[in-house]
Amino acid sequence: MVFREKAEVMDADAMDRALTRIAHEILEANKGAGDIALAGIMTRGVDMANRLAERIARIEGTAVPVGSLDISFYRDDVATRLSPEVHTTDIPYPVEGRTIVLVDDVLYTGRTIRAAMDAIMDYGRPANVQLAVLVDRGHRELPIRADFVGKNVPTSRRERVKVYLDEHDGREAVVILEDDGKGE
Amino acid sequence: MLASRHIMTMDDVTADEIALILETAESFAEVNQRRIKKLPTLRGRTVVNLFFEPSTRTRTSFEIAAKRLSADGINFSASSSATVKGETLRDTAKTLAAMACDLVVVRHKYAGAPQMLAEVMDCSIVNGGDGVHEHPTQALLDLYTMRQALGKLAGLRVGIVGDICHSRVAGSLVPALRKVGATPVVIAPPTLLPARPDVLGAEVMWDLDEALPALDVCYLLRVQFERADAMPFPSNREYASLYGMNLARMAKLPRHAIVMHPGPMNRGVEISADVADSDRSVILEQVESGVAVRMAVMYLLLGGADSGAAA
Numbered sequence: 001m002v003f004r005e006k007a008e009v010m011d012a013d014a015m016d017r018a019l020t021r022i023a024h025e026i027l028e029a030n031k032g033a034g035d036i037a038l039a040g041i042m043t044r045g046v047d048m049a050n051r052l053a054e055r056i057a058r059i060e061g062t063a064v065p066v067g068s069l070d071i072s073f074y075r076d077d078v079a080t081r082l083s084p085e086v087h088t089t090d091i092p093y094p095v096e097g098r099t100i101v102l103v104d105d106v107l108y109t110g111r112t113i114r115a116a117m118d119a120i121m122d123y124g125r126p127a128n129v130q131l132a133v134l135v136d137r138g139h140r141e142l143p144i145r146a147d148f149v150g151k152n153v154p155t156s157r158r159e160r161v162k163v164y165l166d167e168h169d170g171r172e173a174v175v176i177l178e179d180d181g182k183g184e
Numbered sequence: 185m186l187a188s189r190h191i192m193t194m195d196d197v198t199a200d201e202i203a204l205i206l207e208t209a210e211s212f213a214e215v216n217q218r219r220i221k222k223l224p225t226l227r228g229r230t231v232v233n234l235f236f237e238p239s240t241r242t243r244t245s246f247e248i249a250a251k252r253l254s255a256d257g258i259n260f261s262a263s264s265s266a267t268v269k270g271e272t273l274r275d276t277a278k279t280l281a282a283m284a285c286d287l288v289v290v291r292h293k294y295a296g297a298p299q300m301l302a303e304v305m306d307c308s309i310v311n312g313g314d315g316v317h318e319h320p321t322q323a324l325l326d327l328y329t330m331r332q333a334l335g336k337l338a339g340l341r342v343g344i345v346g347d348i349c350h351s352r353v354a355g356s357l358v359p360a361l362r363k364v365g366a367t368p369v370v371i372a373p374p375t376l377l378p379a380r381p382d383v384l385g386a387e388v389m390w391d392l393d394e395a396l397p398a399l400d401v402c403y404l405l406r407v408q409f410e411r412a413d414a415m416p417f418p419s420n421r422e423y424a425s426l427y428g429m430n431l432a433r434m435a436k437l438p439r440h441a442i443v444m445h446p447g448p449m450n451r452g453v454e455i456s457a458d459v460a461d462s463d464r465s466v467i468l469e470q471v472e473s474g475v476a477v478r479m480a481v482m483y484l485l486l487g488g489a490d491s492g493a494a495a
Contacts, residue, residue: 073212073483078487078488082484086208088211088214090214123220
C-alpha cells in the first residue's frame with residue numbers, strides 16, 4: 001500500500017504546547033516530580049519522553065530519569081510479525097515503588113501499551129503506571145486509556161497517523177496518511 | 185526475520201542477516217543482565233535439543249536461551265534415548281516431528297545430519313555441530329564477541345590456530361569472517377590442515393610466531409584427540425612449544441588483540457593456563473555471548489514464521 005498525506009492535524013507550535021501542557025498535567029496529577037520516572041517507547045516515544053523531562057525540569061527544577069523501552073520481545077504477534085528493528089531497552093533507574101509514566105507518540109489499539117506494561121514489570125513492581133501520548137486516534141482493542149493526551153484525533157482504520165519529530169525526520173508535525181487506493 | 189528457515193551452515197545466512205542477528209543479540213544481552221531474565225516471546229513454542237554427541241556448553245546454552253524466551257525446551261541425548269536401542273536418526277526425527285516441535289537443535293558426529301533432519305521434519309533446524317563440518321551458532325557468537333571487544337568486524341585479521349582439519353568451529357568461522365569482511369588466517373602444522381587447505385578460502389600459515397604481530401584476534405582451537413586417527417604430532421609438549429599460546433607469544437600480539445577459544449580447553453596444550461585466565465582472553469565472554477546469540481537465532485527463526493509462509 002502507498003500512503004499519501006491527507007491532513008496535518010498538529011504543527012510544531014501545537015505539539016510544543018501540547019507537550020508543555022502534558023508536563024504540567026503529569027506534575028499536577030502526581031503532586032510534583034518526586035517519585036516520577038519516564039519510560040519512552042521506542043523510538044519516537046523516547047524523544048517525547050526526553051522532551052517531557054526537559055519541560056518538567058524547567059517547571060519544577062527536578063530532573064526526572066528517562067528510560068527507553070523496546071517492546072519487540074513482548075508483542076502479542078511475534079508468531080506472525082517481527083519488528084524490523086530491535087533496539088536495546090535501557091531502564092537506568094530502579095522501577096520498584098516508583099510512578100512510571102509510559103510515553104508514546106500515538107495510542108491506537110493499545111497492544112503496544114499492554115506489551116510495554118509487561119516489559120516494565122520485568123524490571124520491578126512500580127507503585128503505579130501512567131500513560132502519556134501525543135495523539136489518541138481511537139480504535140482500542142484492549143481496555144487501556146491514556147492519562148495524558150496531547151490531542152484526540154478521530155481517524156478511520158484505513159488511515160495512519162504519523163508523528164514527525166526533528167530528531168528523526170527534520171520536521172515537526174502530526175499528519176494523517178491515507179491509502180491512495182493504488183494497492184502495492 | 186531470516187530468509188532461510190534453518191541455520192545449518194553459514195551459507196544459510198547473508199552478511200545482512202549476520203548483522204541483524206548480532207544486533208538482536210545485543211538486545212537479548214541486556215535481558216541477560218536483568219534480575220528477571222525471562223521474556224514471554226516464544227511462549228508455547230517447543231525447542232528440542234537433539235544431542236548425539238557429548239556437550240555441556242552448547243546444549244546448556246541453547247537450553248538457557250529457550251527457557252529465557254519462555255519456549256518449552258526438551259533435551260534428547262543419545263545415551264538416554266531410543267538411539268541406544270538401535271533407532272535410526274531418520275526414525276528419531278520422524279518421531280519428534282510427530283510431536284510437533286517448532287525448532288530442533290541437532291548435534292551429530294556425521295556431517296549432514298541437520299540436512300537429513302530438515303528433509304523429514306517440518307520445523308526449523310539449527311546445527312549444533314555436525315561432525316567435522318560446521319557449527320554456525322559458535323561462529324555467530326564468536327563474531328558477536330569480537331565485535332563487542334574490538335568494536336568492529338570488517339578488516340579484522342583473525343588467526344585460527346591448530347586443529348583445522350577436525351574443526352567444525354573453523355568450518356563455520358572461516359566463511360563467517362569472510363562474509364563480514366574480516367580476514368581469516370589458518371595457522372597450523374600440515375598434519376592438522378585439510379589435504380587441500382586452499383579450499384578453505386583462508387590464508388594459510390605454518391609459523392605461529394611469524395603470524396602473531398599482525399593479528400587482531402588469536403583464536404585457538406582445541407586439539408581434538410578423539411577425532412584424530414593417529415597422533416598428528418610427536419607429543420603434546422612439542423605442539424605446545426610450536427603452536428601453544430603462552431605469555432611469551434601473547435606478548436607478540438598487538439596490544440589491542442584478544443585471545444579466543446571455543447572450549448573445552450586442553451590447558452597446557454593449545455593454551456597455557458595463565459593466558460586462558462588473563463584479561464586478554466575473552467573465553468568466558470564467548471560463553472556469555474552464546475546465550476544471547478542463540479536467543480536471537482531462535483527469535484528470528486521462530487518469530488514471524490506464519491507471515492513468512494503466507495507471503
